[in-house]
Structures are given as C-alpha cells and as structure tokens.
Amino acid sequence: MNKKVSLKDIAKAVGVSTALVSYVLNNKEKEARVGKEIAEVIRKKAMEMNYQPNQLAKSLKSGKSFTIGLILADISNPFFANIARTIEDEAKKYNYTVIFGSSDENAEKSRDLIEVLIERQVDGFIIAPTERTESQIESLKKANIPFVLIDRYFPKIQTNYVITDNFGAAYRATKHLIDAGFERIGMIAYKNGLIHMKERVRGYKQAVKDAAYGKALLKEVTYEMGEGEIQDKIDELINGKQKIDALFFATNTLSIHGLKYLNRKKLRVPDDVAVVCFDECDAFDFFYCPLTYVKQPLVEVGQQAVNILLKKINNPEKEEEQVSLASDFVIKKSSAK
Amino acid sequence: MNKKVSLKDIAKAVGVSTALVSYVLNNKEKEARVGKEIAEVIRKKAMEMNYQPNQLAKSLKSGKSFTIGLILADISNPFFANIARTIEDEAKKYNYTVIFGSSDENAEKSRDLIEVLIERQVDGFIIAPTERTESQIESLKKANIPFVLIDRYFPKIQTNYVITDNFGAAYRATKHLIDAGFERIGMIAYKNGLIHMKERVRGYKQAVKDAAYGKALLKEVTYEMGEGEIQDKIDELINGKQKIDALFFATNTLSIHGLKYLNRKKLRVPDDVAVVCFDECDAFDFFYCPLTYVKQPLVEVGQQAVNILLKKINNPEKEEEQVSLASDFVIKKSSAK
DNA sequence: AGTTACTGTTTAAACGATTAAATCTCAAAT
DNA sequence: ATTTGAGATTTAATCGTTTAAACAGTAACT
Structure with missing residues (x-):
C-alpha cells in the first residue's frame, strides 16, 4: 500500500x-x-x-473549495444535460469543479442535495428550482450562501437569476401560428406554479387575446402523470367542438409524447394539425416533418450563471443580478398552412 | 456575514x-x-x-471522502448520460457522492480530469476509458487507487471492469439479418482501437463468415470526422458493386447520422435497406419504421460498477473482478424482409 | 482509610496544508 | 568588536473534526 x-x-x-x-x-x-x-x-x-x-486540506485552510453545486430539475432532459455541460466547461475555465445532482422536480430530493453539497463546502450554487422549494432558497439567502437560479425563479424572492424570456417566446410562437392563418390553436402545458411555465402560458393567452378571435384552448397536465394524461388532453382538444388546427407544446418532453401520440392517431403534421414546440431535441430530426421550435440560448444561460455566481462568490456584497435572455425562433414546415 | x-x-x-x-x-x-x-x-x-x-474536515481526518470520480467518454450521449444517472443513484444508497466529468474521447482531457479528481481525494474511480489512456490506467493501478472500467477495458491490463458482451451481441444482430434472408450486410463502425468497437466488428465478421457467403462489407469512420464521412461511407456501401441490402450501425450516434442520411437519400427502411442498431435512443421513437436494436443493460452496468468499486475501496486486497453482461436484442420492423 | 471501578468530561495530537512570526547565519557597516 | 540587516529557514498556530488517553469525581468494597 x-x-x-x-x-x-x-x-x-x-x-x-x-x-x-x-x-x-x-x-x-x-x-x-x-x-x-x-x-x-x-x-x-x-x-x-x-x-x-490534497485539495481537501487546502480548502479547509482557505475556506474555499473551488467547487460549485449544481442542482438541475431533471438530468435526463437534454435541455438540462446541455446546460450542465456548458456550466462544467465554463467553471473549469476558472478552476472550479462542478458537483451536480438532479432533483427530479422533487422538493425533498432538492433539500437533501442542498444539504449534502453544503456539507461538502461548495462555494456556491446554481439551481433550477422546483415547486415548493421557496423555503430552501430563502434559507440559502439567509445563510448568505451565494447562488444563482436558472430557468425558473421566484418573483417574491429577490435573487440572482438567469432565465429566458418565456412570455416573449411563447407570444411570438403563438403569434406566428395566428399569422400563418391557424384559428384554433391549442396548447399543452404542465400544470404547476413555476414561473417559466406560467409565463409561457401567459404569452400564449395574450397572443390569442390580441388576435381577438376564439378563446384560449389550454390543457394542463401534471408532471407526475406521464404519457396517459397527455394523450387524454390531446384527445379533448381534437374531439372538442372547437377542433384545433394547431398545437403548441410547452416543453420538449411534452412535444415528444404529444407527437408520438399524433403519429399513433394518424394525424398528419401540418395538414391535420400544425405544431410548434418549445425547446428542441435530437429526436426531432427523425420526425417526418421538420418542426418549428423555440430555441433557448442554453450556452448563454450556463455561462452567465457561472459568471454571476463567481462574481457573487468573490464579492458577497454584490447586488443581485437578474438576466432575461431572448430565444431564437426556428421556423420549419410543421407550422405552415 | x-x-x-x-x-x-x-x-x-x-x-x-x-x-x-x-x-x-x-x-x-x-x-x-x-x-x-x-x-x-x-x-x-x-x-x-x-x-x-464540515465534510472536508471529516474527510481529511478519516482519509475517506465518500466521493466517487466518474469519467465518461461523452456525456451528451444518452448511453452515458443514463449510466451516469444510475451510478449516481446507486452511489447515493451508500452515502457516496459522485463527481463526474466527460473526457470527450480525448486522452488529454481524461488525464486532467483524473488529476483534478485525485487532488479532491476521491475514494475511487469509475471510468469509461478512451483511446491512448492505457498509461493513465496503469498509473492508477500502480498508485493503488481503486477503480472500475466500464463499457471498455484494456486486455493487456488486469483490472476491474464491467462491460457487455459486444462480440455476442454483434454476432446475434448480424445473424438475425442473415437468418431473415439478407445477403449483403454492411456495417458502419468507428475506427479505433477500443475493445468494445473491435469486439462488435469481430462479432459481425464472424457471423458473416459462418454464414459462408459474401464477404464482410465493413466501413470504418473516425470519431472526429463527423457526419460527412459517415455519409461518404454509406454512399460507398450503396453504390458499390456489392450493393448492400442491410446495414448494421455500431453505435447510436452512428445510427442517428446514418438514418438521417438514408432519409435524405430517400432510401426506405426496410424495403431498400434493412437496419439494425447497436444501442437505443429517444430519437428512434420518431423514425417512421420501428428499429431493431441491441439493448445494453445500462442499469446493471452502473450498479455492478458501483458495487465492485465499493468492495475494492473497502478491501484493497480484493482480487480484480471482470463482468461481462449479456444484452437484449429487440426485434422490430426495420430488419424484416 | 485505601483501593477499585465506574461514570463523565477534557486534553491533546492528528489529518495536510498555509503563513505570520520567530530564529538563525553571515556579511557589510559602523 | 559590535551592530545592523538582509537572506534563508524553521516554528507554530490554524482550519474543523475525530479519538485515544488522561483526568476527576463518586460510589462501593475491603
């Protein structure tokens, strides 16, 4: 030995x-x-x-671990996986190591993760917060632990955050369908209190309202319920008296499950129903019809989050920073009349 | 403060x-x-x-960090992303934390990662080793640092490893095509010295040889070259005098790029060319024709790797363990005559 | 009274590194 | 000959824990 x-x-x-x-x-x-x-x-x-x-001994002495704790909502989602990668790369530039965990949209798991990471003396956190974790965020704030929220934030708590303009992106996506001549535009979203989702729904509703025709055809599904519920909601939209001619999916997972179901139902995109997706996904490449989608600036989100966090770590007195980034909108055949 | x-x-x-x-x-x-x-x-x-x-202080005192270093070949590949998740979950059961990095199939990056993680006093490693990293593995061994290789290993070095039976799986996949009546079966693989790839090629060749007709129609592409080369190789297989009637992709990334190209060339699966893939992938769900594929037991690989590693950590005298797991073979329409 | 045997608590060294302060050595300046 | 001072090196405290060993106090037994 x-x-x-x-x-x-x-x-x-x-x-x-x-x-x-x-x-x-x-x-x-x-x-x-x-x-x-x-x-x-x-x-x-x-x-x-x-x-x-021995980095442990160094850290103990210096009180700095050069480690960032990263808590994602769901690592199996390519959206988060890509952010994780960006954050890792960016952190490495400054000699920081990233320890990450996935909360799986579960407040308990999130609490455990934060605790473990605090015990490991991370210098700060980057967190995509989940429902019912306000108190955890409050605690971090009270404890003066530097952190930056990404993707979502809590309007009631003053924090650092880096998000994308979900309202704007959803408005634009919906408006695009309206301008293309679709008249009964449905939306499938998750039912939860998280701001990013609320904003997407708000953007959609506003666009429908501004167009001054029809009413919003929104269906919300619960995160835990899985594919079955999505299928039911799509059925409702399709079979309702207000039969939809276009569909807006609020996330990439919803898109995947939804499109699979449209396939099964033999509904052709865009002839039977036009489609716009929020976020992209490798799988889209295989869909017979190229898909129109909102493309969030992942790399920028990751980089800015790291940079703001490091600023805060190096200067705890620094004011909180709020960043909202614009998304790209990629137009393909799936939303053409 | x-x-x-x-x-x-x-x-x-x-x-x-x-x-x-x-x-x-x-x-x-x-x-x-x-x-x-x-x-x-x-x-x-x-x-x-x-x-x-303060976990750092504890670790310093005890000489144990309860941390596992995980080095993957490419975190953006769902194959590895899923293994990562399994390993994290399994490790958590034993109160271990996982710090991971992606070597991106690059020996330099791998070396850096290992160094950083050693400095952070990980108790052991789980590594999917990349080409030209034998020396790194040798060093770990010499330094008596516990580690387990996954997915690939080096035949010349006696180590712990958990892999799947690549030869067997490839043989079975090829044999399946032969039995279905295909006669000119091409294979697209990566050109590298890694054992998992060599074994897949060997399995394919052996099956073709045993069938006693035709010769192996193997095309190898370099990892760094990207899509262009894959397309060239497919062209060669399609336009050669030995025009193929079936194609075996050696990895999921090869499958994705290859299938996209087949789409572009308007070649129908399985009528124009039958297809079998190694590994699965979300994207497959969207392909018009359900795909036949080799399904590796990811969860088992991850769990066994953690378990063997922990055994080694707790008993450094323990003999090296070699595990080879059988894969499932999922037959769909893409390989039907 | 003196020994023994607990029970309850503190002391102090250790893990591996950092770093201000102390010490030691010379050679130059007085 | 003595002082000064710069250069080179060591000492020792510290970070937050753990843990063997020492210590103190009390009760029980001879």
Whole structure:
C-alpha cells in the first residue's frame, strides 16, 4: 500500500521544513525568499515523488473549495444535460469543479442535495428550482450562501437569476401560428406554479387575446402523470367542438409524447394539425416533418450563471443580478398552412 | 456575514469541550459514556444553531471522502448520460457522492480530469476509458487507487471492469439479418482501437463468415470526422458493386447520422435497406419504421460498477473482478424482409 | 482509610496544508 | 568588536473534526 505523498514526505526527503516546500510549490519563493538551489531540489523531488496536493486540506485552510453545486430539475432532459455541460466547461475555465445532482422536480430530493453539497463546502450554487422549494432558497439567502437560479425563479424572492424570456417566446410562437392563418390553436402545458411555465402560458393567452378571435384552448397536465394524461388532453382538444388546427407544446418532453401520440392517431403534421414546440431535441430530426421550435440560448444561460455566481462568490456584497435572455425562433414546415 | 457553525461554536455555547459534542452528534454516546442530559442539551443546541458538519474536515481526518470520480467518454450521449444517472443513484444508497466529468474521447482531457479528481481525494474511480489512456490506467493501478472500467477495458491490463458482451451481441444482430434472408450486410463502425468497437466488428465478421457467403462489407469512420464521412461511407456501401441490402450501425450516434442520411437519400427502411442498431435512443421513437436494436443493460452496468468499486475501496486486497453482461436484442420492423 | 471501578468530561495530537512570526547565519557597516 | 540587516529557514498556530488517553469525581468494597 503506497500511501499518498504529502508535503511532509517531500520535506523529509529533502531535509527541510514543510513550510519551504509549500512556498516553493506555490511559487511564493520570491516573497518567502527561498534559496534558489534548494527550490530546485524541492521541485525536482516533488516531481519525482509524483506529489499531488490534497485539495481537501487546502480548502479547509482557505475556506474555499473551488467547487460549485449544481442542482438541475431533471438530468435526463437534454435541455438540462446541455446546460450542465456548458456550466462544467465554463467553471473549469476558472478552476472550479462542478458537483451536480438532479432533483427530479422533487422538493425533498432538492433539500437533501442542498444539504449534502453544503456539507461538502461548495462555494456556491446554481439551481433550477422546483415547486415548493421557496423555503430552501430563502434559507440559502439567509445563510448568505451565494447562488444563482436558472430557468425558473421566484418573483417574491429577490435573487440572482438567469432565465429566458418565456412570455416573449411563447407570444411570438403563438403569434406566428395566428399569422400563418391557424384559428384554433391549442396548447399543452404542465400544470404547476413555476414561473417559466406560467409565463409561457401567459404569452400564449395574450397572443390569442390580441388576435381577438376564439378563446384560449389550454390543457394542463401534471408532471407526475406521464404519457396517459397527455394523450387524454390531446384527445379533448381534437374531439372538442372547437377542433384545433394547431398545437403548441410547452416543453420538449411534452412535444415528444404529444407527437408520438399524433403519429399513433394518424394525424398528419401540418395538414391535420400544425405544431410548434418549445425547446428542441435530437429526436426531432427523425420526425417526418421538420418542426418549428423555440430555441433557448442554453450556452448563454450556463455561462452567465457561472459568471454571476463567481462574481457573487468573490464579492458577497454584490447586488443581485437578474438576466432575461431572448430565444431564437426556428421556423420549419410543421407550422405552415 | 454569518459564518458557518462549527463544533467549537456549539461547544462554547453549551459550555463543554468539542470532544463531547463530536461524540454526541456522531451517536457515540454509549462508547464515550456521555451524560444523558448533557447529550440532550447538545443535540438541541446543534439543531437550534443549524449545525452542518464540515465534510472536508471529516474527510481529511478519516482519509475517506465518500466521493466517487466518474469519467465518461461523452456525456451528451444518452448511453452515458443514463449510466451516469444510475451510478449516481446507486452511489447515493451508500452515502457516496459522485463527481463526474466527460473526457470527450480525448486522452488529454481524461488525464486532467483524473488529476483534478485525485487532488479532491476521491475514494475511487469509475471510468469509461478512451483511446491512448492505457498509461493513465496503469498509473492508477500502480498508485493503488481503486477503480472500475466500464463499457471498455484494456486486455493487456488486469483490472476491474464491467462491460457487455459486444462480440455476442454483434454476432446475434448480424445473424438475425442473415437468418431473415439478407445477403449483403454492411456495417458502419468507428475506427479505433477500443475493445468494445473491435469486439462488435469481430462479432459481425464472424457471423458473416459462418454464414459462408459474401464477404464482410465493413466501413470504418473516425470519431472526429463527423457526419460527412459517415455519409461518404454509406454512399460507398450503396453504390458499390456489392450493393448492400442491410446495414448494421455500431453505435447510436452512428445510427442517428446514418438514418438521417438514408432519409435524405430517400432510401426506405426496410424495403431498400434493412437496419439494425447497436444501442437505443429517444430519437428512434420518431423514425417512421420501428428499429431493431441491441439493448445494453445500462442499469446493471452502473450498479455492478458501483458495487465492485465499493468492495475494492473497502478491501484493497480484493482480487480484480471482470463482468461481462449479456444484452437484449429487440426485434422490430426495420430488419424484416 | 485505601483501593477499585465506574461514570463523565477534557486534553491533546492528528489529518495536510498555509503563513505570520520567530530564529538563525553571515556579511557589510559602523 | 559590535551592530545592523538582509537572506534563508524553521516554528507554530490554524482550519474543523475525530479519538485515544488522561483526568476527576463518586460510589462501593475491603
């Protein structure tokens, strides 16, 4: 069992104190006036013994772990998976490591994760918060732990956040369908109190209202209920007296399940029903009809979140920052009349 | 700035030594014979002050971080994303935290990741190794750091690993096409020295050979080259004098790019060309023709990897374990004559 | 009274690193 | 010869925990 090499081991091997070794290996020779030759010897020995500093000990001493805790709502969703990747890359630029976990839209899991990560002394958090986690966010704030919310935020709590303009994007998507000549536009959304979803619904309703015809044909499904409920809601929209001619899906998972069902029902896009999706997804490439979708600026969200967080970590007095980014809107055949 | 609460703070507040507090909060009252009433007081105070132990300090003292380092070849691939999730869940059962990074099939990145994670004192690694990382694996072994390889391994190095039987799965997939009556079966694979890929190719070749007709129509593409090369290779298979009537894709990414191209070329599956894929993928649900594919037991790979790793961590003398799991083979329309 | 045996609590070293302060060595300046 | 001071190195405290060992107090037994 070859134990790990510590500063002490090197010190012993060279015949000096650990202080000297520390100075040399941290390039503080100048300030500490370390002898030139001995510095060389130490450096060589460290190499030779394959010394790798113990980050835990460093962190303990310095009170900084150079670690960011990332809590996502659902890692299996490519939307979040891609944000995770961006955040990891961006953090690495500043020598930060990311530890992440998925709350799976579950407040308990979220609480556990935050606790574990605090115990591991993360320097700050990036969180896509879930329903009923306001209190957790409040606690972080009270404890003066730096954090940035992404994708969603709580209007009642003053925090850092980076989101996309969901209202604007949904309005534009709906308006696009209206302008294209569709008249009974349905929307499938999740039923929850999260701001991003509310905003998307609000954007849709506003656009319908502004067009001054028909009424909003909104169906909401519960996150936990799965595919079955989505299918029921689509049935309602299709079979209602207000038979829809276009459908707006509020997220990529809703799109996938919804489109699969349209396929099953042999409804052709866009002839039987036009489709616009919020978010994209690899799978769309295989759909027979190219899909129109709202393209959120994932990379920017991730980068800005990291940057704001690091600013806050390095200056806890900093004011909270709120960023709302515009999305792209990619128009394809699925929304053509 | 409310600083974090430490054992010492609680000790001071209650008026006892830190030792007592430590014993109580670690439920060692029995062994340490702590007074019943004082224990209660301490516990209450800890609650009240919202004490959260510093895991770094614990780890430093104990020499165990309860952290696993996970290095994947490509986190954007759902195959790995799902394994990551399984590993996280399984690790959590044993109170381990997972820190992961993606090597993106790049030996340099892999080396950096391993170094960072060692500095953070992970107790062990789970790694899907990339080309030209043998030396890194050798180093880990020499340093006596517990690790388990997944998906791929190096035949020349005796290590723990959990893989799936790639030869068997590829053989079966090819045989299935042969039995269905296809006669010129092409294969698109990555050109690299990694064992999992070699085994898939070997399985394919063996099946073709055993069938005693035609010769293997194998095309290999480089990982870095992207879609263009895949398209060229498919063209060669389609336009060659040995025009293929079936195609076997060696990975899910190859499948996606390949199928998109078949679509573009207006080749119908399975009428113009039958298809079998290695690995599955959400996107497959949208393909007009349900796809036949090899379904690797992801969850089992993840769970076994964690379990073997933890066994090794807890008993460094333990013999290396090699596990090869059988895959499922899901037959759909895409391979029907 | 003196020994033994608990019970309850504190002391102090340790993990691996950092770093201000103390110490030691010489050579130059007085 | 003594002081000064700069250069080189060590000492020791510290971060937050854990834990063996030491210590103190009380009760029971001889």
